[in-house]
Amino acid sequence: MGTGYNMNIVIASGKGGTGKTTLSVSLFKAIKGHVQLLDCDVEAPNCHLFLERPTIDETRVEQQVPVVDADLCTSCGVCDDFCQYNAIVSIAGSEAMVFPELCHSCGGCTRFCPSGAISEKPFDIGSIEHTEIAPNKDFYTGKLNIGLEMASPIIDRLFVHTDDAKTGKNTEYRIIDAPPGTACPFVTTVNQADYVVFITEPTPFGLHDLTLAINTVTELGLPFGVVINRMESTENIVSKYCFENNIDVLLQIENSQYVAECYSRGLSFVDSIPGMEEKLQKVAERILKGSKKA
Amino acid sequence: MKELVVVSGKGGTGKTSMTASLAVLAQRSVLADCDVDAADLHLVLNPKIQEKHIFMSGNEAIIDQDKCTSCGLCEELCRFDAIEFKDGKYVVKDFACEGCKVCVQACPENAIDFPAAHCGEWYSSTTKYGPMTHAALRAGAENSGKLVGTVRVESKKVADAIDQKDLPDWMIIDGPPGIGCSVIASITGVDAVLTVSEPTLSGMHDLERILGLAKHFDIPSYVVINKANLNQEINEKIKQMAKEFSSPVLGEIKYSKLFTQAQSKRMSLIEYAPESEEALEIKKIWKLLNELNPN
């Protein structure tokens, strides 16, 4: 039977466009053994652009939203006063009106309605798509419906959906493409991490955004390392910063127009750089060995 | 005064670098950095902060340990897994509280406080190229567009305070990457949306959504193709897409290391390499933008 380490490696970058998705897909392709790829950038997922998906299993994701019984509602206004999101509104003479697209599904109005007029019903917020790319390689992407803003419920559901308890598999590595930046959806994703890989470029913007992201992850007490993409020389502002702060530099990838052209055609590092597959396998093994899981 | 916002859909296409160059070419404009999640414009425009303001949005729950009897109801009711029993007491986890107020209301001992949440900061600054309003969102905060909205409202105030005769032609806004709420908050009410795109699958994918957004809000949009020679086929597809959205392509800049070289010197490309092919192309883009948006 498989080893089932469930090593959750989150690939993140403070700044967009540094190669986060490319690295996620590349690791997914390179790793031997049971590996899952989760695209948690649910507002604008891009991993699927790099992968052939002959079949897609779709699961809709729903969250509970209030539904108001017109016969029981007295327009007392308790729900309206309570709701922090303007998602339920009390109108004198009619029953309370619900705006499910603003609802955070906290359950408050349902609980606090003095007339018991509110119950809950499912509201479609997006989907999870699954494709088995190869035996032992499963790709999952979360997609948030356009116009909705709450990414976190879909991200949480993605982890539930891909858990070994649900899939019956023995996953060794879970490669997780995180949303960019450090706002709420990023934090939801990184809360599931055993290890975080930050990928950035050796420029002032890249370094600046890296430091912001590292601060967040340090506060959460998570181990992390850095991959430097598009480097001109192995000694650069990011490698210096990592050295000064005792941060592990896992890999440096050279700046190359050829690699950029390959990327534009949907090819990952594994496809465009000879020897990259072995390098990434070693990176994954190093992360696993350094953790408490193996 | 007209408002221009520079967006990209996909991150990393060169949006902020372009904004910096346009700010330099404009010589004097009212500047706003609405890329609040990971702001970078200040790294090349070097603003001097004159005022710093705290940004509060929503509330967060804090358990008063003196009143708490550890009944555990809050933990049971919290749907965001934000409360845990740690070191013998119930506490709200860092970065996890959604500010929904359920625990506050339900607590039988009224032991949970609900103060306003400190979500970030915004700054009023001066630069060589005009006044600049910028901000930084705290980690884990919701990027709902409210801080972006605040930056825009404050930059409007800055513009309103300028004498009519001295008013610059443009307000230039560095928009956030992506296509969500924060982007929408940076686009509404502007006179022009300039999208910096790149000829890659992801770039094209996100460009379509941005152009759709601009069309939705009935705002004239323009496209610049950066790293234009990376992929001929997708380059053509982008031009076709721009045509379908009636978005003029103002220019194409080839894949160039000058952008990061300029950035490393804390300058815009225009200042760093003013006679380069890339700089001339950006100047052409700025000229066209002004011709299409006369005063």
Place this chain on the structure above:
Amino acid sequence: MKIAFTTDGNQLSDVLETRFGRATAFLIYDTENKSIEIIDNKQQLDSPQGAGIQAAKIVIDSGAGALVSGHCGPKAMRVLSTREIDVYVSEAMPLKEILDLFEQGKLVKITKADVDGHWV
């Protein structure tokens, strides 16, 4: 009857604010006794979203039979449709002129949202 106008000012010579949910105030004009009431909307500038919903409630509570603004979004329209409130749209111009157009039956009435939701 009462007409509600979105405005940043407080007199009929002031100009219409074209955004509904994010206006700083409503000017309620009573056509019968020609009186003016100003209702503050500033707390809505604080809401990350759903400002139009609360603004619509203010209009309903004011007893207005008609609303004039620059646009009206989908959430606000949903709330306003629970009452028989006529919604009109106009360009930004002095309220006095808009009132004249209204009395001449020249204002454009809308029955559904003419813009999508937004945040500023």
